[in-house]
Amino acid sequence: MVTIQDVAKAAGVSKSTVSMVINNNPKVKTETKYKVLSVIEKLGYVRNVSAVELTTKHKQNLGVIRFQRAELKNSFEGDPFTFYHDVANGIYRELQGSNYGLLHEEIKSTNGICQIPQMVKTNRIEGLLIIGGIFDKQFIETIREKISSVVILGVDYPDYDCVAMDSKFGTYTGIKYLIDHGHRDILFINGPEFTTSTDLKEEGYRLALAEAGIPFNEKRHMKSPFSGSGGYNAIKEVFEKDTTHPTAIFTGSDSIAAGVLRYFYEKRIMIPEDISVATFDDSILTEFGTPPLTSINMNKEQVGIEGYRMLKRRIKNPKAERKCVTVPYKIIDRGSVKKITG
Amino acid sequence: MVTIQDVAKAAGVSKSTVSMVINNNPKVKTETKYKVLSVIEKLGYVRNVSAVELTTKHKQNLGVIRFQRAELKNSFEGDPFTFYHDVANGIYRELQGSNYGLLHEEIKSTNGICQIPQMVKTNRIEGLLIIGGIFDKQFIETIREKISSVVILGVDYPDYDCVAMDSKFGTYTGIKYLIDHGHRDILFINGPEFTTSTDLKEEGYRLALAEAGIPFNEKRHMKSPFSGSGGYNAIKEVFEKDTTHPTAIFTGSDSIAAGVLRYFYEKRIMIPEDISVATFDDSILTEFGTPPLTSINMNKEQVGIEGYRMLKRRIKNPKAERKCVTVPYKIIDRGSVKKITG
DNA sequence: TTGTAAGCGTTATCAC
């Protein structure tokens, strides 16, 4: 292994000079700088990350965590967590060329209590990105005690740097799209209760209705867990109990939409001829699903990119004021909504 | 920050004794051991990973990489890489309780040449897990020059430790299942050309046909990229050009199946009444897809679990002989295949 | 069984 010492000897300078060159210290004469650089190149020297970390007391890794509900994961009874992967993709991209490595960890929760990430406990990281998930205040504050640079992705969490999604206006846009296509009896299958995003989505739903002068009907606003079976059960209830059916459905997530589609396929109810469907998320479930659904797309990679930038900012300046950026949405038309005239 | 020194002082012993306690060295007297342990507990001491790495010359991180085709990722024109995520889940699970952190990286390829992972170049990891992907010999050998512990997941790669999937017998099982349900005109839309798994799957297909005395028909063995559009175009070609249609389709991946389903939905060809479909993969695309497809499931988490174990083994004993384990498959019946009597 | 001391590869302080 080539060390800074070897480089120094070969270049005929001291360790400190080499170190300064590596760290782009402007004090070094250009001449010596290039001499050292060429020796580094020739010898194939690379910095020993551990040594750097030890001396500087700064870690060269960032962390990203997600929450796990092991029993349900990837099953129709649960949510496929595609959000996590899409966001992680954005982080990867933005991380290129930096000196940071990216550590991942899955957080288990037992009885609703989330375990503190191992990489936080063992002090391996300089900053942490938390992707979505439902966690308690206790959890996040314990983390911040140990590590000051934390950014939350996917929700607007008070007092923490966040990259949030505009769930309210995303939903508003989706519902308005349906209304503009002539629908007035719209069923909204929202996400689970006691969730910030669910509340925001409800606001968006109500706003769009109000603007169009459509009265809010409790029966047309359902709540469902983020899962295929949740969507399936919800739509089944509506179709089996109600005599009148909505002309359009909007779902709070792709997993819920998957359940709805499955029910319609079973009943041979075709989209969009028989009923219109649109959804919020635009994950690979919708991208690869059948039929393709018109969807609210949130550019999740952008969430990762912004998150990384915010984390860098926070690390650089721990005293910076709290910031929350919101990633815009757009609607992707895939023809699953029929234009009707009432 | 609490150091080993602080613990030593508080416990009234020397640094080395503390170190020995931490490392479970049996030489320490049980009495001193527990004294030290209690002080560690009280002071909340945690090891400084960087210092350990520096002294032992061993890194406390493992790496996992995947390959990226950025332009296509997560689009219907590409493959959603769910394999990667499923496998990663297994690694996470198995990693719990170890001292290792898990570094992720996405590998870019330009003109078919894969870049050497940053974490390998910068010497951050003790071992590397490579998930699937198509890479050249040059790439993998350059990596092994720098880091001796490498395990490849998803394919049987000569001369490297591998956790492979039994693509041949998986396909065989799927095709046999169709045959057992009375199908004799079976279209197999295999994966892309020049791919090991595609060749293996073809072998499985041919074997099942041969056993049933069904002659191999070139027109019934197509190749397609792993993508939704690939499957769509393939099935479209068959249905628009051929006068006779197969009674059953088997696809080489879930993304290909997604394309097939989309075409059938457009043409209002219903599954399984009008045609039977089964697939290889059983990713979330199938889990959440409509209609649910009978599928060959490979327990991808198990691939991750086995991979981690093999990597540990390799790290412990770099001279161990090369090993390749194969993860079994099972068939998940979701009712997308009709029983027919010819 | 425990303590002393050297050393890991780097950065940072301070002379020169």
Add this chain to the structure above:
DNA sequence: GTGATAACGCTTACAA
């Protein structure tokens, strides 16, 4: 501009 040198927190001979 550059070079000694101490320090970072830990492990490991070797000595006691």
